[in-house]
Amino acid sequence: MATTETTSLPSHTPGTTHTLLKHSFGGADAARSAYLQAGTHADEHPGLLVLQHVIGQLQVLEQQGRILGHIVIVPFANPVGLGQQVFGQMVGRYNLANGENFNRNFPDITQRLIAELKHNPPAKNDLPAIKALFAKALTASAPNETVAANKYWLLKQALEHDILLDLHCDTSSILHIYANLNQRQRALDLAVATGVDAVFLEDEAGGLPLDECYAKAWKEVLKLDLVDTAHLGFSATLELRGQADVDDDIAAEDARGIIRFFQREGLVEAGADAVEAPCRSPVTVYPLEGVSHLLAPATGIVAWKKQIGDAVEVDEVIAQIVPVDGVLGAPRYAVLSNVSGRLIARHHVKLARSGQKIGMLAGTTPLPERQTGKLMGL
Numbered sequence: 001m002a003t004t005e006t007t008s009l010p011s012h013t014p015g016t017t018h019t020l021l022k023h024s025f026g027g028a029d030a031a032r033s034a035y036l037q038a039g040t041h042a043d044e045h046p047g048l049l050v051l052q053h054v055i056g057q058l059q060v061l062e063q064q065g066r067i068l069g070h071i072v073i074v075p076f077a078n079p080v081g082l083g084q085q086v087f088g089q090m091v092g093r094y095n096l097a098n099g100e101n102f103n104r105n106f107p108d109i110t111q112r113l114i115a116e117l118k119h120n121p122p123a124k125n126d127l128p129a130i131k132a133l134f135a136k137a138l139t140a141s142a143p144n145e146t147v148a149a150n151k152y153w154l155l156k157q158a159l160e161h162d163i164l165l166d167l168h169c170d171t172s173s174i175l176h177i178y179a180n181l182n183q184r185q186r187a188l189d190l191a192v193a194t195g196v197d198a199v200f201l202e203d204e205a206g207g208l209p210l211d212e213c214y215a216k217a218w219k220e221v222l223k224l225d226l227v228d229t230a231h232l233g234f235s236a237t238l239e240l241r242g243q244a245d246v247d248d249d250i251a252a253e254d255a256r257g258i259i260r261f262f263q264r265e266g267l268v269e270a271g272a273d274a275v276e277a278p279c280r281s282p283v284t285v286y287p288l289e290g291v292s293h294l295l296a297p298a299t300g301i302v303a304w305k306k307q308i309g310d311a312v313e314v315d316e317v318i319a320q321i322v323p324v325d326g327v328l329g330a331p332r333y334a335v336l337s338n339v340s341g342r343l344i345a346r347h348h349v350k351l352a353r354s355g356q357k358i359g360m361l362a363g364t365t366p367l368p369e370r371q372t373g374k375l376m377g378l
Helices: 046-063 111-118 125-140 147-160 181-194 210-223 246-264
Strands: 003-008 019-025 033-039 072-073 163-170 176-182 198-202 234-242 284-287 289-294 300-304 317-322 331-338 341-346 357-363
Touching: 003 234, 019 046, 019 147, 033 046, 033 147, 046 072, 046 163, 046 234, 046 246, 072 147, 111 125, 111 210, 125 147, 125 210, 147 210, 176 181, 176 210, 176 246, 181 198, 181 210, 181 234, 181 246, 210 234, 234 246, 234 289
Parallel strands: 033 072, 033 163, 163 234, 176 198, 198 284
Antiparallel strands: 003 019, 019 072, 176 234, 289 357, 300 317, 317 331, 341 357
């Protein structure tokens, strides 16, 4: 039966307590397991609703005896961020205490793990032994500060499982996935199951977000040929459109997509009532080095000429910046594409400053200014 655990984080102000919930489904001793979380960026709410639908669907599946693996869900991953409001507006992407992005600088266990693997290598594909080494390498970095302790706990949970799905969203975007280059096929499987047609792959994005810290640990094991690709841990960030896309019907379908992926992974028995993924456009794989962030060339109102998901060509006008403080008849400033590809996201800022990011394009050709390990923004 499903269980729920509560974990308290170290307090960062007198009289306050922040807690995390963990719901578990299926047997903890199952051969395969998955971990899901949402709300790492606390102002991104589509994933919070999607996970409630996943929980409801798993409860039914558990009653039917169709959960074959172990599935763990953390329904909100950032209680500190959820409590940050400035004049009624949630500031959930950055820690107001120090300005740090809540999905950056997770613990990097690779150096301690390398030492452990050198002196105590597990047998090939001995997943319990590999995960025990992950836990041992992580133990040394347990912090006392609230947000750091939160990140430590989240990574600890993730490293106990074969699959990590971290649910996020953009400001306004199409569905898309970020995953590691060595997990192309499983990323495509996830895309087909969830109706995603844009997948971004990278070797190392940089910035130490949760999914990368998980992938980095598994890559060290893969380098030593202690695991094959069929048993390699899989992590992905599923971007659930934009911040305003919080809708019951959409969330229910997204949840069904996640369940379809778990069926493909052998965590859930499909059954006669399994619903195929809706027919979508073919999945396009983009290198993360092919992403271009659109910058406002001037200060003014953003007038978009392309919708999210639209195809774009080099030098095509994507938007215009309309100056509001210019002389009568002042011309607009064109925002041009520097890739042939697709408009993935538009920031919902309407009055942009010169040099401000206002959108994201994706092309299939890497851009010379994009460097592996330095691909993540703030």
